[in-house]
Structures are given as C-alpha cells and as structure tokens.
Amino acid sequence: MAETASRLTPHRYGSRPTMKDVAGRAGVGLKTVSRVVNGEPGVTPDTERRVQEAIDALGFRRNDSARVLRKGRTASIGLVLEDLADPFYGPLSRAVEEVARAHGALLINGSSAEDPDRERELVLALCARRVDGLVVIPASGDHRYLAPEMAAGIATVFVDRPPGQIDADVVLSDSFGGARDGVAHLIAHGHRRIGFIGDQPRIHTATERLRGYRAAMADAGLPVHDAWVSLGSTAPTRVRAAAETMLGGAEPVTAVFAGNNRVTVTVVRVLASPASLASPARPVALVGFDDFELADLLRPGVTVIAQDAARLGRAAAGRLFARLDGDAGAPEHTVLPTRLIARGSGELPPTTP
Amino acid sequence: MAETASRLTPHRYGSRPTMKDVAGRAGVGLKTVSRVVNGEPGVTPDTERRVQEAIDALGFRRNDSARVLRKGRTASIGLVLEDLADPFYGPLSRAVEEVARAHGALLINGSSAEDPDRERELVLALCARRVDGLVVIPASGDHRYLAPEMAAGIATVFVDRPPGQIDADVVLSDSFGGARDGVAHLIAHGHRRIGFIGDQPRIHTATERLRGYRAAMADAGLPVHDAWVSLGSTAPTRVRAAAETMLGGAEPVTAVFAGNNRVTVTVVRVLASPASLASPARPVALVGFDDFELADLLRPGVTVIAQDAARLGRAAAGRLFARLDGDAGAPEHTVLPTRLIARGSGELPPTTP
DNA sequence: TAGGGCCTGGACAACGTTGTCAGAACGGGA
DNA sequence: TCCCGTTCTGACAACGTTGTCCAGGCCCTA
Incomplete structure (x- = not known):
C-alpha cells in the first residue's frame, strides 16, 4: 500500500532520492546500499532484497556525478x-x-x-x-x-x-598515396590536362592530396598549370566556379581529381548540368577522394579513392x-x-x- | 623561473591541481579562486591577477563533476x-x-x-x-x-x-500523409498495381506509412494484394527479395513505394541491376519516403517524400x-x-x- | 561452553566545488 | 581620532557517492 503510493509520488520533484534515503527506508546503513547498487559481495540475500525494494519504491538511481567525483x-x-x-x-x-x-x-x-x-x-x-x-x-x-x-x-x-x-x-588515411594513385589512374587512361579541386589549404588532408596530385603529374613528366589547381571552401558555389574555370580556360582540363566527397558530389552535379562545358560528346573524366553512397549508380559510375x-x-x-x-x-x-x-x-x- | 618549471611539471601525473592548490599558490582563500574562475564580482584586479597566474602555472581546470554535484x-x-x-x-x-x-x-x-x-x-x-x-x-x-x-x-x-x-x-513527421500523397502521386500517373516495402512493423513510422499507402489505394478504389506489401528489416537482401517477389508475381506491380531511405536505395539498385525484371522497355515507377543526396542525379531522378x-x-x-x-x-x-x-x-x- | 575466525553491516572521511555567512580591511565623515 | 559602512576575503558546510576501518554476531571447534 504505502509502497505503491510512494512509487508514484517520488521523494520530491526535482530532487531525487539518495542512497541515504534508500538506507533509511530499508533500515540499513549507507554503505550497504552502495554495496547492493554496485553488486559488491558481503550482503545477505535478505538484506539485498530489502534494499532492492526500497530502491524500486523510491525510484532511486545512482548519481554518477558523485560517483565520478569520488572515483576519478x-x-x-x-x-x-x-x-x-x-x-x-x-x-x-x-x-x-x-x-x-x-x-x-x-x-x-x-x-x-x-x-x-x-x-x-x-x-x-x-x-x-x-x-x-x-x-x-x-x-x-x-x-x-x-x-x-x-x-x-x-x-x-x-x-x-x-x-x-x-x-x-x-x-x-594515406591521402598522399591515394591522390597520387587516383591521378595516375587518370594519366594511365590518357589524360594530360588534369585539374585538382580540394578543400581549404589549412586542412592537412587537402594539402597532402594536392601533393599526391603533383607527385603523380611530376612522375609522368606532365606540367601543372596554376589554373588547374584550386583549393578552398567546399561550398558548392565555390567548387562550381572552380570547375567551370578549369573546364573553360585556354587550356581546358579533360579530367578532374576531386579532393573529398563534398567536392566530388558538386563536380558530378556540374558535369551533369545541361549548361556544363562537358557533354556526351565531350565527357570529362573524374576521380574523387572518398567513396560515397550511390557512386556506383550514377552514369557513369564515379571512380573513387575509398578510405574506410x-x-x-x-x-x-x-x-x-x-x-x-x-x-x-x-x-x-x-x-x-x-x-x-x-x-x-x-x-x-x-x-x- | 619557478613558474616556468611548475608549468612543465604539473601537480602530479593523473591527479590534477584543485582550487585548493591554486589558492595555496596564490596565497588566497579557496572561495576567491572560485570567484575568479566563475567570473563572479568582488575580487580586486590585483588579487584576480595573482589567482590567474597560479591557474596558468598549475594548469588548473575546474572539475565539472564536482561542480555538477554541487549545483545539480x-x-x-x-x-x-x-x-x-x-x-x-x-x-x-x-x-x-x-x-x-x-x-x-x-x-x-x-x-x-x-x-x-x-x-x-x-x-x-x-x-x-x-x-x-x-x-x-x-x-x-x-x-x-x-x-x-x-x-x-x-x-x-x-x-x-x-x-x-x-x-x-x-x-x-507526417508519415501517414506523406505516404498517402506519394502513393496518390503514383496512382495519378496511371498505376494500379503498387507495391509497398517498409521497415519492421514494430516501428511506428513503418506502420503509419503503410496506413498511408492503404488509404491512398482505398481512396482510389484499388485493391491491395497481400503479395504487394512487405514489412521487415531494411537489410538489402531482405528488401531485394521483397522487391523481386512483387515484381515477378502473378500480378506484378508496376510501381513501388519505398518506406524509408534505406529501402529506397536498395530498390533503386534492384531496378538498375541488369538481371532486374524491370528494364528500359518496362520501367518500374518508384517513390521513396525520405530525400537523399544525389537522388536528383540518378536516371531517372528519384521522386521522394522529403522530411526535414x-x-x-x-x-x-x-x-x-x-x-x-x-x-x-x-x-x-x-x-x-x-x-x-x-x-x-x-x-x-x-x-x- | 569458551575462544577464534569469518562474515555482515555501519560510521566516517574524502573527492572538488559552490553557497552562506561572518570577519577584516579600508575609506570617509563627524 | 573614532566610528560606521562598504568592499573584499576566507572558513565552513554541503552536494552524493565510495573506500577504509572497525564492531558485532554467527558458526565452528576444542
């Protein structure tokens, strides 16, 4: 009876019952409650039952802040x-x-x-x-x-x-090696003018990937024009502008290496847009750093450097x-x-x- | 000198300095340190400076566990x-x-x-x-x-x-209304045999969306065959099997409503796979609950019920x-x-x- | 039946902080 | 010079838990 009532009317609103309350209700010492709560040995089954009942009745839940303070x-x-x-x-x-x-x-x-x-x-x-x-x-x-x-x-x-x-x-992840491999892949498929669009230069992965790009180009004896490299925010407008610039310049790129998944997705959009300088007659190759869901379902599927x-x-x-x-x-x-x-x-x- | 040394050799490894340590070093009372740390008024600039120096020297950082315990x-x-x-x-x-x-x-x-x-x-x-x-x-x-x-x-x-x-x-989100609208959309485009693939029935949104599906079908006076409805795990294998069943039965569906983004993506894969019962000559319509990235870049673009x-x-x-x-x-x-x-x-x- | 060991239970301090309250220092006015 | 008010400072308790330590009761054995 009393138990049912107190189960529904907790100690006091906003102030929860403590082990002391539980101990009082169960008629045991504070430490005994602690032992029950933490499953420590040294408590007779009968005592444990009494304590457990008091816990349930009061809706007690151990305060981990206090515990942390004590335990460290x-x-x-x-x-x-x-x-x-x-x-x-x-x-x-x-x-x-x-x-x-x-x-x-x-x-x-x-x-x-x-x-x-x-x-x-x-x-x-x-x-x-x-x-x-x-x-x-x-x-x-x-x-x-x-x-x-x-x-x-x-x-x-x-x-x-x-x-x-x-x-x-x-x-x-091996940003340098991954980017180098990706760019080498484009080179192996015949590309000579390859663009790089990456994240902001203060981000380590962005510069590493750029380094990988440059290494692959250098390994193949290919020049890199300034207009082919663009680092900056991954905001779609920035990436779009960068892509359009390198696709439309005096020496337009025939392939793009995208520095991360945000960039890749935007580049895919640019290439797919009707107004794009790319077209079915003049497709632009793309390799992106980071795999992403549905990359395989796009047409063409997007080749990526996947990191796990x-x-x-x-x-x-x-x-x-x-x-x-x-x-x-x-x-x-x-x-x-x-x-x-x-x-x-x-x-x-x-x-x- | 001494300060530089103690900056590099904190109190003790694993046991951080406390306000008491700071107070001792600054030659002030405990509470004064507390006041400085919490930006409380009533501390002279000179005292505050001394305390701040001690804090920096010791690498003190307030212990929020204790604070929480005290403040609630x-x-x-x-x-x-x-x-x-x-x-x-x-x-x-x-x-x-x-x-x-x-x-x-x-x-x-x-x-x-x-x-x-x-x-x-x-x-x-x-x-x-x-x-x-x-x-x-x-x-x-x-x-x-x-x-x-x-x-x-x-x-x-x-x-x-x-x-x-x-x-x-x-x-x-309005799962019921959204699903009903999506199915009504398919009906408006001429579909009469529409399948529903959703999440497990114990999930509220799954059953609500199914309810929306049934409502739209009923509103249009269309029957719903048992074989057209499948609730269960969103694991790709399960969804794939469900899709293939309703696409291949005696009364094959001409459109599918997918109950959430996981299901939609798998259905897109099924429909795109070469072995699919769908084909360019016999496309299957699809509406999915939940928008997802790149839905617009797939061909055809995936029509969705978007929730924010x-x-x-x-x-x-x-x-x-x-x-x-x-x-x-x-x-x-x-x-x-x-x-x-x-x-x-x-x-x-x-x-x- | 007495003594010893073991098991159970409880009192108490400590963890690091903040709120309360009272005391100290200081300045100004009479 | 003294007193009062204001401002600043510090001692102390409390938050809820856990670890330490000791007391009491039980059982077993001699």
Whole structure:
C-alpha cells in the first residue's frame, strides 16, 4: 500500500532520492546500499532484497556525478569532429561509439564546424568534464593548448588529420598515396590536362592530396598549370566556379581529381548540368577522394579513392583505450591504405576540344 | 623561473591541481579562486591577477563533476538514436547539437541499434549522469521505465516516433500523409498495381506509412494484394527479395513505394541491376519516403517524400529547452509536414507486362 | 561452553566545488 | 581620532557517492 503510493509520488520533484534515503527506508546503513547498487559481495540475500525494494519504491538511481567525483574516472570519452551531418563522419563516429560501448564508456561529441576556436572551446569543456579520453579530428593547426591536459592524464588520439605543434597518437588515411594513385589512374587512361579541386589549404588532408596530385603529374613528366589547381571552401558555389574555370580556360582540363566527397558530389552535379562545358560528346573524366553512397549508380559510375571511415574510427578508439589501459609507449602514427574503386568516370578517354 | 618549471611539471601525473592548490599558490582563500574562475564580482584586479597566474602555472581546470554535484545541473543533454551512421540521423543530430550549443549544453549521444534493451540501458545511463534532458528516437514500444525519471525532473522529448505507454512531448513527421500523397502521386500517373516495402512493423513510422499507402489505394478504389506489401528489416537482401517477389508475381506491380531511405536505395539498385525484371522497355515507377543526396542525379531522378531531418531535430531540441526553462504545460504533439519532390521515377507510366 | 575466525553491516572521511555567512580591511565623515 | 559602512576575503558546510576501518554476531571447534 504505502509502497505503491510512494512509487508514484517520488521523494520530491526535482530532487531525487539518495542512497541515504534508500538506507533509511530499508533500515540499513549507507554503505550497504552502495554495496547492493554496485553488486559488491558481503550482503545477505535478505538484506539485498530489502534494499532492492526500497530502491524500486523510491525510484532511486545512482548519481554518477558523485560517483565520478569520488572515483576519478568518468567512463566517458569525447569525440570532436567537424560536422556530424557529413556522411564521412557518420560511420567514423559510429565506430568510435561501438568501441567505447565495448569498454563501458559513453560518448560525448561535438562539432567544431571547422572553426579552431570552437574546437578548443569544445575540447576544454570536455576536459573540464574529465572525460577519460579524447578522439579529435582537428580543425586547428595548433594543439599546444592540449599539452597540459594530456600531461594530466587525458588520453588523446587524433584521427583523419595530424595535430599541430605537438606529438600524439594519430590515425590517418594515406591521402598522399591515394591522390597520387587516383591521378595516375587518370594519366594511365590518357589524360594530360588534369585539374585538382580540394578543400581549404589549412586542412592537412587537402594539402597532402594536392601533393599526391603533383607527385603523380611530376612522375609522368606532365606540367601543372596554376589554373588547374584550386583549393578552398567546399561550398558548392565555390567548387562550381572552380570547375567551370578549369573546364573553360585556354587550356581546358579533360579530367578532374576531386579532393573529398563534398567536392566530388558538386563536380558530378556540374558535369551533369545541361549548361556544363562537358557533354556526351565531350565527357570529362573524374576521380574523387572518398567513396560515397550511390557512386556506383550514377552514369557513369564515379571512380573513387575509398578510405574506410569506420576503420579509421575503430583504429583511433582502439589506440585510445589501449592508452587508458596503461599503454605508455611513444605516440604511434598509423596510416591506413586507401583503395581505388574504378567505376567508369575515371576511365573515360580524353577528348580534344 | 619557478613558474616556468611548475608549468612543465604539473601537480602530479593523473591527479590534477584543485582550487585548493591554486589558492595555496596564490596565497588566497579557496572561495576567491572560485570567484575568479566563475567570473563572479568582488575580487580586486590585483588579487584576480595573482589567482590567474597560479591557474596558468598549475594548469588548473575546474572539475565539472564536482561542480555538477554541487549545483545539480549538468548542462548536458542526451540524444538516443538508432544509428549515427544513417544519413537521416546525421542532420537531425547536428541540429540538436546546434540548439544545445546555443543553450550552453553539451550533447551526449548513443545509438540504440534499434534494440529496445540497448535503448533502455543507454537512457538510464544518461539519467544516472543526470543529463538535464533527453531527446529520444525510440527503439522500444514501452517507455514506462522513463516515467520515474521524468517525474524526477529529466525533461524528455521524443522525435521521429512516439513513445510507448506514456505521454510526453513528441515531434513527428507526417508519415501517414506523406505516404498517402506519394502513393496518390503514383496512382495519378496511371498505376494500379503498387507495391509497398517498409521497415519492421514494430516501428511506428513503418506502420503509419503503410496506413498511408492503404488509404491512398482505398481512396482510389484499388485493391491491395497481400503479395504487394512487405514489412521487415531494411537489410538489402531482405528488401531485394521483397522487391523481386512483387515484381515477378502473378500480378506484378508496376510501381513501388519505398518506406524509408534505406529501402529506397536498395530498390533503386534492384531496378538498375541488369538481371532486374524491370528494364528500359518496362520501367518500374518508384517513390521513396525520405530525400537523399544525389537522388536528383540518378536516371531517372528519384521522386521522394522529403522530411526535414534538421527541422525535426531543431523542433525537438527547442521543446526540450523550453521545458528546461520552466514550461510545465501539457505534453505537445508536433507533426511536421512532408513535401513531395517529383524527379521522374514517380512519373513513369505503367506498362502492361 | 569458551575462544577464534569469518562474515555482515555501519560510521566516517574524502573527492572538488559552490553557497552562506561572518570577519577584516579600508575609506570617509563627524 | 573614532566610528560606521562598504568592499573584499576566507572558513565552513554541503552536494552524493565510495573506500577504509572497525564492531558485532554467527558458526565452528576444542
């Protein structure tokens, strides 16, 4: 009777019952409740039952803030990335979460929106919450602000891009090699005038991929005109303008290498648009960095340099928990290979204008 | 000198300096440090400077766990969804994060993987951390377990699907109306035999969309054969089999309505595959629920019922923070409209086999 | 039946912060 | 010179949990 009533009328609105309340109701000591809640041994079945009843009746739920304060570990890790809505980061984020879950940790994440200040603010907020560790996709080029935190014991792994000004565990895809392979693929199919459209130059992967492009061109003894290279925002208008410029100049390119999935998608749109300088009679070849859903269903299918976002996430989270489990070795730099997936757009032959 | 040294050798590895340490070093009281850290008034500039120097020297960072314990609010909200990697949830999640950020809160999120037990486990873990509020995309059909938490003051908003067995704020898209419109669109283009492939029947949106399908068929006086309706997992193999069955039966459908973006993509693949029962000579019309990237670039473009995931997220987070700001009104049920985007696949005429 | 060991339960301090409250220092006016 | 008011500062308790440590009761054996 009384039990039913109190089940429906909790302790007090907004202020939850504590172990003390449970102990009082069950007629046992505080520590005994703690033991029951944490499944520690040393409680007779009868006592345990009484405590459990009190817990259910009061709707008690352990306050993890207090627990964390006492124990020092939060069983949570932070993930800072650029944009949760980017299809590249979804699987990465998911993979990190899976690993965290396997280690009994929760994931707190935030988007930096490619803004260094916001990255810093987010990271420090996570440190203030005393996350056990951090997985960071850097937006800034200077991570010295993290050094004291790392020294204080917050394990940190960088992924997709290396940290700036400090040394730390990092997991990358082979941007340089991938881009070089992709451009070499275009060259192998006869292209000589190839354009490169990439992300902003302060982003490490963008410059690495550009470096790969230049290496492939140099390996083939091909010149690179300034007008063929464009780094900048991945906003569709910017990318569209860049594509139209290199397709329409005095020395128009016959193929484009797109620096990431955002760029690739926009280039596909440009090439497909009726007003495009490309046409069925004069197709433009395309290879993009990053695979994306439906790339195979477009006509022609889009040839890509695929990186495995989930694997990046798993590898990074794996490093992180290895650190949390006591690995104190030197920072590890992991580079995962990329894979060229030929689907047609990279195999189009060049046509003279 | 001494300062430089201590900057590089923090207090002790793994155990960070506290306000007490800062106070000791600055030669002030504990509370004064607290005042400086929180920007409270009543500290002379000189004292503030001394404290700030000590903070910098020691690498002090406030421990939010202790703060939360004392203050009762965590400035964090939880988001439980099905799968972070699903392109539908990316923008939703991002929108929730934006709103949270605007309110100074961090976002903790977890994937339920469509598993009711996992949902419950996640939600309760978040409650134990005393998140201020929860945004939940339900995987389970019974949320009575949440009632005590909500009574204890954890604001909760459900989004995309309604909660089970309890009443609470909820933000939905108009699944019924959207599906009905989509099927009506196919009927308007001459189709009489239309198939429906949807998600598992325990998912609310799946059954609502099926209901919309049936309503449109009934409105047009068309019969629905059992073989034309298939609910189940969105795994490609299952969807593929379902599609092939309804395309190949005694009364083959001439159009398919796909219940969500996962299904749509697989159906597109089936229809595009060379072995398909569809062919250029006998195209099959398609309308899908949910818009998706590149839908416009496929040939034919895929006609969809678009829902605005970001808007769902914003609306849900908006409700949540309204609750946290004191709104104690009755639970609100918000239904956002959907929009048909015609791109070609829904406008194909029926062909007799 | 007494003594020893084991098992169960509880009192208490500590974690790092913030709110309360009172005391100290300082300046100005009588 | 003294007193009062204002401003700044610090001591202390409290938040809810867990770890330490000790007390009491039980069972077993001699």
